[in-house]
Amino acid sequence: MASLNDEAQWLILLGLIVCVGMFSLAVIINESVLVGQTTAESVLDFSKSDIQGLRGEMLRTVESDPLNAKTVINAGTPDIERLYLLRKHAIVNIKPVDGPGLLNISVHYNNGVTAYNETMVFVNQT
Amino acid sequence: MAPFHSCRVGGEDMVNDSGQLYTIEGLSAAILMIVTAYIILSTTTLFTPGGAHVVDLQLEQLGNDALTMMDTPDSAPSPTFLPFKSNLSKYIENDTGFGDQYFRSNLTNYIRTKTNGQPDTNLQFTANVTYSTGSVVGSVPFNSSGQMMTGREHAVTVSRLVLVTVPASGNPPLTIPPFIANDRRYVLIEVTLWRA
Amino acid sequence: MRNDSGLLSIDFIAGFTIFMIAFIVVITMISGYFVGLESRTIDNDAIAYRTGVILVEDPGYTANSQTSWELNDIDHTFNILRFGLAYSDDPLGASRNYPNILSSSKVSKFFNKTYFPTRNNAVSDDYQSRLMFGDRPYWYNISLCEIGGSCYPPATNALGDPQGYGYIRRVVKIREPGIVNIDAYYHNSSVAGGTYEIPMNFSALYSYSAPYLVDPLQDPVTIRINNISSLNASGLPHLSQVSLVESAPIQTLDEFVTIDGVPSKHPPNDVVNTIDLTLEPGFFKSYASKSSNFKIRYTFLGPGYGMGGSTPTTNFTPGPGNINEPDWPWPRFIPAVLEVKIW
Numbered sequence: 001m002a003s004l005n006d007e008a009q010w011l012i013l014l015g016l017i018v019c020v021g022m023f024s025l026a027v028i029i030n031e032s033v034l035v036g037q038t039t040a041e042s043v044l045d046f047s048k049s050d051i052q053g054l055r056g057e058m059l060r061t062v063e064s065d066p067l068n069a070k071t072v073i074n075a076g077t078p079d080i081e082r083l084y085l086l087r088k089h090a091i092v093n094i095k096p097v098d099g100p101g102l103l104n105i106s107v108h109y110n111n112g113v114t115a116y117n118e119t120m121v122f123v124n125q126t
Numbered sequence: 127m128a129p130f131h132s133c134r135v136g137g138e139d140m141v142n143d144s145g146q147l148y149t150i151e152g153l154s155a156a157i158l159m160i161v162t163a164y165i166i167l168s169t170t171t172l173f174t175p176g177g178a179h180v181v182d183l184q185l186e187q188l189g190n191d192a193l194t195m196m197d198t199p200d201s202a203p204s205p206t207f208l209p210f211k212s213n214l215s216k217y218i219e220n221d222t223g224f225g226d227q228y229f230r231s232n233l234t235n236y237i238r239t240k241t242n243g244q245p246d247t248n249l250q251f252t253a254n255v256t257y258s259t260g261s262v263v264g265s266v267p268f269n270s271s272g273q274m275m276t277g278r279e280h281a282v283t284v285s286r287l288v289l290v291t292v293p294a295s296g297n298p299p300l301t302i303p304p305f306i307a308n309d310r311r312y313v314l315i316e317v318t319l320w321r322a
Numbered sequence: 323m324r325n326d327s328g329l330l331s332i333d334f335i336a337g338f339t340i341f342m343i344a345f346i347v348v349i350t351m352i353s354g355y356f357v358g359l360e361s362r363t364i365d366n367d368a369i370a371y372r373t374g375v376i377l378v379e380d381p382g383y384t385a386n387s388q389t390s391w392e393l394n395d396i397d398h399t400f401n402i403l404r405f406g407l408a409y410s411d412d413p414l415g416a417s418r419n420y421p422n423i424l425s426s427s428k429v430s431k432f433f434n435k436t437y438f439p440t441r442n443n444a445v446s447d448d449y450q451s452r453l454m455f456g457d458r459p460y461w462y463n464i465s466l467c468e469i470g471g472s473c474y475p476p477a478t479n480a481l482g483d484p485q486g487y488g489y490i491r492r493v494v495k496i497r498e499p500g501i502v503n504i505d506a507y508y509h510n511s512s513v514a515g516g517t518y519e520i521p522m523n524f525s526a527l528y529s530y531s532a533p534y535l536v537d538p539l540q541d542p543v544t545i546r547i548n549n550i551s552s553l554n555a556s557g558l559p560h561l562s563q564v565s566l567v568e569s570a571p572i573q574t575l576d577e578f579v580t581i582d583g584v585p586s587k588h589p590p591n592d593v594v595n596t597i598d599l600t601l602e603p604g605f606f607k608s609y610a611s612k613s614s615n616f617k618i619r620y621t622f623l624g625p626g627y628g629m630g631g632s633t634p635t636t637n638f639t640p641g642p643g644n645i646n647e648p649d650w651p652w653p654r655f656i657p658a659v660l661e662v663k664i665w
Contacts, residue, residue, distance in 0.1 A: 007147070008147045008148045008150075008151040008152075008337065009151065010343055011148065011155050011338065012151045012154055012158070014155060014341070015154070015155025015156070015158045015159050015341065016155075016158065016347065018348065019158055019159055019160050019162040022159075022162055022163060022166055022348070022352060023162065025352075025355075026166045026355075029355070029356075038369040039190070039365070039367070040179035040180045040182065040183045040367065040368075042180055042230065043183050043371060044179065044183055044325060049186075049190035049194070049284070049286075052194070052418075053194070053286050053287050054287060054419055055148065055270050055418075055419070056197070056419070056420075057287045057288070057312065059419055059531075060197075060199075060210075060212070060289060061289055063210055063531055064210040064289070065210075066212065071258045072289075072310045075310070076289075076310070076311065076312040078258070078314045079257070079258040079259075079311065079313075080160040080287060080312050082258040082261075082263060083256060083257075083258050083263065083287070083313075084287075087256055087261050087263070087314055087316070088142045088283065088285065099312070107533075110175060121313055147333055147334075147337070148331070148335075148336065148338060149333050149336045149339030149340065150337065151337055152336070152337025152338055152339070152340040152341040153337065153340050153341075155341050155344070156340050156341050156343070156345075157344075158342055158346030159344055159345060159348045160348060163348045163350075163352065164351075166355075167351060167354075167355060177544045178457040183367075184489065184490055184491065187371070187374075187490065187491075187492065188491055188492075188493065190494050191422060191493035191494070192490075192493050193497055194421065194422055194493075195422060195493050195494070195657060198420060198423070198495060198655070200423075200654070200655045201534075201642070201652070202530050202534035202640070202652045215527050234496075235469055235470070235657075236469065236493045236657065236659075237493075238472075239467070239659045240467075240472060240491070240659065241465040241466065241659055241660075241661045242439045242465075242650040242662065243467075257634045259438065317510040320371065
């Protein structure tokens, strides 16, 4: 024979194409599993309850004892900041500022993923 | 050996052994496809999406809700009537009538009640109170549902900042330093929840 | 070289047949690959979680944003853009200071089948279009039970429990407005006839932080006067009218007053023991604001004695609700559990 007879190579080429097709299908189907995972992970990553709890405790402090609230918050701020840093891995900054109400507290929260800033205004102190 | 002579058609041998070209190619293509399909089907696992992490999401939301509800006072803020203190503060301070066992039953009710009337008894918890003083952060164990965690279950930890008043001596005090009576302190209550 | 003799060799047929058989077998195996894959269920947990958050942490939204969504009557439910059960004293404002506190009027309206009938698996269903916002119809089951108490009828468009479903459970507290209870014994007058007035100073009632305040603009107002038989009258006291008064009488409330627990007994009528006044939520919306100052005036005629004489009673201030002292009782908070199932 002068050259190899390669007339039948289209048959094995078809086989190869079918295999490549199956492989890519498998990759796509495999990645569909991540869809449900990612939703749950993104919800877990957003620290909704940390922020709500921090605001809630500032509010509770002012409502339970409006006249001494500023003293209590100032005394407790180092504790809160240290607890949040070491246990919740978040940077928190709370301080009274000037503002429209009788007592204004600026709250800052940042855990690397979410940052939250608010100035809480308390006008009703009785 | 002389070739085996068979009938001749068109001047060519119909059956000969000069190479089964298409057969070999077809067979190898078939083997390739079947082996690939088998390997793909046996290596990829299909499980229902949303496996482990959704359980964590549900437990964490439930735990945070329970702590938030325990930390919401049931009476209105007014100096002339009841003090504006949440039940959670009273449990941690160990106020009269709000001791350890009430925290346990309150939290258990909140996390285990379902709307079909059958409580979800698989949920267990342990709680501790973390405080900060000077440069030190310490923890005291607070309460638990009784079962030990083996470490293989899905567990989430939820925590809440609580304002407490360290009681004067006479009422068993919350034993966190620096033990100053009537001191208003912020502590962190941490609850680990898992499904046994 | 071109072979155009039109003859297929057996070798070709054999090879091609083997290939085709293997191809068909592989295709059959691949179809089994898709059995576990079901794109319909991927987002059920996410929808359940989102629905839970909207119900528990959002007060809802109407096109007409001046009123809260539960105050729309049955002909105006098209105004509701989004459901939400969280209590908020300001329809435009958020309820973010105290999450997970639900308003009892919103809860009753939400689970009321007359207002919001469920249509099987249709995207036009009230709950689907105003709460779940999905692209395709879902089966759902939303249930709310008080912890240690009774359950509301579940909102569901399905008949049974499914095999697998997206699920979330939330712990909440339902804010129940208080009922004003007045013991007539402590407000006896020795004058035949006369008027008894209950002040409703909205500024005082709203002077606490939400949700602890008394909210007459959105809550139902229930006032019960009992123990009238102790008025020591020579005959039965005769209640001639109950009216809403600002500086002058604005409106008569006779149709909302029930005497002695009999639904058809309205003023003017003799009273044996109890007078109940029930105003539906939103009654004051049309002509009151948070700084209004009203009085509810009970006018008694002879021959029996009335209550309080012609001078108004002491001010009703918000308080825990004491039968001897006139207080407008604070709301109560009832722990409850909400479950959302989506499939």
